[in-house]
Amino acid sequence: MNYAIGYKCTLCGCEFDYGMHGEMMTCSHCGEKGILDIVFDYSAIKKHLTRSYLERCRDYSMWRYDALMPLEGESFSEFLRIGWTPLYRSKRLKARLGIKELFIKDDGTNPTASLKDRASGVAVAKAIELGYDTISCSSTGNAASSLAGSAAHAGLRTFIFVPERAPEGKLAQLLIYGANLIAVRGDYGATFELSKAAIDKYGWYNRNAGINPVLTEGKKTVALEIAEQLNFRLTDWVAVSVGDGCTIGSVYNGFREMYELGLADRIPKILGVQSTGCCPFVTAYNSGTELVPTDENTIADSIAVGVPRNPVKAKRAVAGSGGTWISVTDEEILEAMRLLGSTEGVFSEPAASASAAGVCRAIECGVIESDETVTIISTGNGLKDVKNGLRAAGKPLYCEPSLGALEATGIIR
Amino acid sequence: MNYAIGYKCTLCGCEFDYGMHGEMMTCSHCGEKGILDIVFDYSAIKKHLTRSYLERCRDYSMWRYDALMPLEGESFSEFLRIGWTPLYRSKRLKARLGIKELFIKDDGTNPTASLKDRASGVAVAKAIELGYDTISCSSTGNAASSLAGSAAHAGLRTFIFVPERAPEGKLAQLLIYGANLIAVRGDYGATFELSKAAIDKYGWYNRNAGINPVLTEGKKTVALEIAEQLNFRLTDWVAVSVGDGCTIGSVYNGFREMYELGLADRIPKILGVQSTGCCPFVTAYNSGTELVPTDENTIADSIAVGVPRNPVKAKRAVAGSGGTWISVTDEEILEAMRLLGSTEGVFSEPAASASAAGVCRAIECGVIESDETVTIISTGNGLKDVKNGLRAAGKPLYCEPSLGALEATGIIR
Numbered sequence: 117m118n119y120a121i122g123y124k125c126t127l128c129g130c131e132f133d134y135g136m137h138g139e140m141m142t143c144s145h146c147g148e149k150g151i152l153d154i155v156f157d158y159s160a161i162k163k164h165l166t167r168s169y170l171e172r173c174r175d176y177s178m179w180r181y182d183a184l185m186p187l188e189g190e191s192f193s194e195f196l197r198i199g200w201t202p203l204y205r206s207k208r209l210k211a212r213l214g215i216k217e218l219f220i221k222d223d224g225t226n227p228t229a230s231l232k233d234r235a236s237g238v239a240v241a242k243a244i245e246l247g248y249d250t251i252s253c254s255s256t257g258n259a260a261s262s263l264a265g266s267a268a269h270a271g272l273r274t275f276i277f278v279p280e281r282a283p284e285g286k287l288a289q290l291l292i293y294g295a296n297l298i299a300v301r302g303d304y305g306a307t308f309e310l311s312k313a314a315i316d317k318y319g320w321y322n323r324n325a326g327i328n329p330v331l332t333e334g335k336k337t338v339a340l341e342i343a344e345q346l347n348f349r350l351t352d353w354v355a356v357s358v359g360d361g362c363t364i365g366s367v368y369n370g371f372r373e374m375y376e377l378g379l380a381d382r383i384p385k386i387l388g389v390q391s392t393g394c395c396p397f398v399t400a401y402n403s404g405t406e407l408v409p410t411d412e413n414t415i416a417d418s419i420a421v422g423v424p425r426n427p428v429k430a431k432r433a434v435a436g437s438g439g440t441w442i443s444v445t446d447e448e449i450l451e452a453m454r455l456l457g458s459t460e461g462v463f464s465e466p467a468a469s470a471s472a473a474g475v476c477r478a479i480e481c482g483v484i485e486s487d488e489t490v491t492i493i494s495t496g497n498g499l500k501d502v503k504n505g506l507r508a509a510g511k512p513l514y515c516e517p518s519l520g521a522l523e524a525t526g527i528i529r
Numbered sequence: 530m531n532y533a534i535g536y537k538c539t540l541c542g543c544e545f546d547y548g549m550h551g552e553m554m555t556c557s558h559c560g561e562k563g564i565l566d567i568v569f570d571y572s573a574i575k576k577h578l579t580r581s582y583l584e585r586c587r588d589y590s591m592w593r594y595d596a597l598m599p600l601e602g603e604s605f606s607e608f609l610r611i612g613w614t615p616l617y618r619s620k621r622l623k624a625r626l627g628i629k630e631l632f633i634k635d636d637g638t639n640p641t642a643s644l645k646d647r648a649s650g651v652a653v654a655k656a657i658e659l660g661y662d663t664i665s666c667s668s669t670g671n672a673a674s675s676l677a678g679s680a681a682h683a684g685l686r687t688f689i690f691v692p693e694r695a696p697e698g699k700l701a702q703l704l705i706y707g708a709n710l711i712a713v714r715g716d717y718g719a720t721f722e723l724s725k726a727a728i729d730k731y732g733w734y735n736r737n738a739g740i741n742p743v744l745t746e747g748k749k750t751v752a753l754e755i756a757e758q759l760n761f762r763l764t765d766w767v768a769v770s771v772g773d774g775c776t777i778g779s780v781y782n783g784f785r786e787m788y789e790l791g792l793a794d795r796i797p798k799i800l801g802v803q804s805t806g807c808c809p810f811v812t813a814y815n816s817g818t819e820l821v822p823t824d825e826n827t828i829a830d831s832i833a834v835g836v837p838r839n840p841v842k843a844k845r846a847v848a849g850s851g852g853t854w855i856s857v858t859d860e861e862i863l864e865a866m867r868l869l870g871s872t873e874g875v876f877s878e879p880a881a882s883a884s885a886a887g888v889c890r891a892i893e894c895g896v897i898e899s900d901e902t903v904t905i906i907s908t909g910n911g912l913k914d915v916k917n918g919l920r921a922a923g924k925p926l927y928c929e930p931s932l933g934a935l936e937a938t939g940i941i942r
Contacts, residue, residue: 459707460682
């Protein structure tokens with residue numbers, strides 16, 4: 117059952133009936149910048165998606181929330197099992213930070229090891245529903261690998277466009293999933309334009325974030341899960357790393373829906389975290405100005421976005437929730453990687469560790485207070501970026517093979 | 530409730546009461562080679578672990594089977610959420626292979642991205658139960674990283690011994706989890722001996738596989754899950770890659786228990802798969818002789834074990850289930866990586882892809898017939914070994930940034 121009833125442009129506010137205009141990508145008045153919200157019939161959803169429904173539901177994946185997805189299908193067992201990732205109640209990191217309660221959502225345990233699986237899963241389901249056999253995107257990162265994985269599992273063909281400088285590890289994942297992988301001799305802008313031209317000409321389904329409105333309806337499931345895993349009593353804060361703004365916008369949407377459905381007790385304050393090497397949202401927030409294109413100088417490649425494509429949804433997430441923006445240095449990100457790993461056993465890639473670094477910084481600044489509760493979203497697995505893992509990790513102790521030599525090192529205390 | 534009632538030596542068959550001898554590691558008669566089975570009171574377990582219990586149980590992790598673990602504890606919510614990994618019903622790979630039914634168990638989605646989390650989780654729980662604050666092992670691979678992750682989450686200190694040649698990626702994972710990591714200037718033998726000397730002297734809890742009998746009680750949960758996820762109607766075959774023999778032995782144990790508890794309809798035939806570059810079990814099976822130490826020439830590092838430490842349990846798994854042994858080349862392993870990725874969206878490390886390669890080979894040989902059903906266990910995530918992922922994956926297509934150039938490549942068909 118598809119409860120979507122319309123689209124609403126995030127720029128001009130125009131509304132469009134669902135289905136009347138076919139499948140819409142962006143606003144017909146505002147063009148490509150007119151990113152759409154999908155509007156749902158919450159009064160109908162409210163009757164279906166109740167606490168008792170969720171208690172009975174045995175589908176422990178993001179597909180348990182299909183009532184909140186703009187999809188016609190009723191069974192998603194043939195897709196990758198995305199979501200229902202662990203939410204850990206922290207003991208050691210909480211004590212280290214000196215706050216009342218801390219939870220860590222480990223989205224790096226998704227099938228292709230990042231939160232982006234949630235968006236790609238919904239995109240692939242929608243592509244199949246609409247009769248496409250091919251789906252395409254341009255990206256160097258987790259969006260691309262998640263799309264390639266979900267599409268392979270569902271039997272869709274993919275064309276993935278990456279800039280030629282894309283790191284080898286990410287190429288490996290894409291190629292193993294059988295993507296038609298095109299390394300474009302040019303920068304990301306040229307790559308995006310080529311993908312756009314090919315998608316337009318060949319009529320492939322478009323999984324470019326910041327264009328396709330169904331993607332956010334997948335990503336928001338991370339918030340729906342957090343709410344349910346917390347038994348609908350949410351933490352004061354939820355911290356999330358921010359690149360182009362799609363994920364933070366989706367996280368807010370999920371919490372807002374849980375609240376509007378009468379399931380969650382409130383909407384948490386959202387802490388948007390960027391790297392100081394690339395923080396257009398933080399700069400704009402602090403100076404009270406519009407976003408300005410910035411350089412992309414950070415190890416956190418997944419959030420290194422100098423010109424965010426989803427500014428409206430991102431700013432709405434922080435403003436609407438009463439949260440704030442904060443930036444952290446690469447050194448703080450590496451320190452947060454070590455902290456998450458050594459105190460919680462969660463290995464997060466740099467962009468995913470930024471949210472934890474932001475929480476540390478926000479506590480130091482007094483933005484988060486000691487009697488408050490916090491959830492940190494880790495968006496991707498550290499195995500995605502072993503090079504920076506090693507930068508954070510330091511070195512092993514080298515030792516000759518004797519007990520005497522071992523004891524002389526002083527490692528055993 | 531701990532239903533363990535005894536130990537039984539896999540070599541001499543001697544039985545020991547549980548608890549009467551403290552916590553036993555190996556047989557007091559046979560020494561270090563006398564690996565123990567743990568004996569459970571199945572008649573008592575049968576009353577508790579029923580289909581209706583499992584239907585009601587909301588713990589979707591390996592801890593749902595705690596009745597079959599030798600642990601006193603009753604709540605495991607403070608440990609990493611290990612297990613209940615996806616079991617996919619294959620469509621495309623099944624069709625490619627021309628068999629009746631095919632399932633793929635993706636254990637690479639565990640918290641530290643391998644099946645070994647199951648063993649380390651139980652070991653850490655047991656260490657805490659016994660009052661240890663430190664746990665140690667020697668390994669270069671998934672056993673070490675899984676131990677470091679589970680121990681970090683539970684607040685235990687670890688000493689991990691690796692040979693100095695250990696690959697960087699695995700060191701990164703270990704260091705991020707905060708392990709005391711000792712890179713021993715010597716080969717694996719010297720590393721193992723140093724770890725043994727230190728464990729003996731300092732009284733740390735020993736998580737060396739092939740010594741500690743609780744490890745298999747964690748690993749077997751992969752079989753318990755497969756049985757339940759198949760609604761207790763098992764496939765004709767289950768394929769698993771084999772290194773030192775612990776995992777295959779545990780898989781058999783799990784299926785045997787499910788059958789003895791009256792839950793599963795049968796014990797599947799187990800296909801033990803090794804690499805031709807290191808296949809002591811296959812050689813011994815084909816020649817009808819004892820195991821002979823062999824070289825370790827394979828890309829599948831996690832199963833490159835020239836002198837397996839668990840021969841009895843491994844041989845029992847294949848013989849007891851009516852299965853067989855098979856070996857595959859590195860080229861077949863790389864081809865299986867591509868197949869699993871491109872047809873199922875599952876990215877497996879080389880050792881984990883070997884099981885799929887073994888199934889391909891077994892079908893070619895007529896060992897697995899076209900009217901039979903098969904489950905493949907993928908034991909670890911391909912992100913653990915990006916270098917070999919790239920070897921398997923091939924190269925992207927490089928292209929100038931124009932639609933004309935793209936079309937001239939012929940990639941769009």
